[in-house]
Amino acid sequence: MDADERGVWEFSVGLGNPDKTGPGSLDGEGIHPIALVLEASVQRIEAANRIPCYTSFGPVTALDEFAQRAWGDAFDPARVPVECRLAVYVTDDELDALVTAIVEDLGLTEGGYATAADRTVTIGMRAVALDSRESSFYQHLVDQYVEQVDETA
Incomplete structure (x- = not known):
């Protein structure tokens, strides 16, 4: 990616099994505290x-979809690990700065312990190709950026 070229990236912070109550539970209301940290x-x-x-919180999608198909209604959703996700539309330099900020804000160690979550987490990032139909959801990030640039021009 060129320095000025933008791309969509998605970060995920795996938190393990959902909390029984509160913002880390499946029926919790409001924005998850880790999603707020990412934002x-x-x-x-x-x-x-x-x-x-764009931030979101919920079950790890791939694991949840498999469990639903394999065990249907007999499967307890509380057994599927949860994660907070962050999608951004950034340049390469912004991406590097964001990775540094996320590590600092989560209080993340190389071993995966995050002081902000008070637990060990898994964290990952992936590039999102906008040319695939499955990724059309992310187009709204690009549209937001274009509208923003048009307003300041």
Whole structure:
């Protein structure tokens, strides 16, 4: 990716099994605290324009889909690990700055312990190819950026 070229990236912070109650539970209300941390990390990045982002919380999709097909209604959703996800539309330099901010804001060690979550987490990131039909959901991040640039022009 060229320095000025933008791409969509998705981060995931795996939190293990859902909490029984509170914001880390499957029926919890509001935004998960780790999703708020991820969003705050994005806001710390100095960029020419605000970085469009989207956060979410829920079961690890691939594991949840498999469990539903394999065991149907007999499977307890509380047995599927949960994660917070962050999708962003960024340049390569912004991506590097964001990774650093996320590590700092989560208080993440190389061993995977995150002081912000008070537990060991799994964290990953992946590039999202917008040309696939499955990724069309992420197009709204690109649209937000384009609208923002048009408003400032």
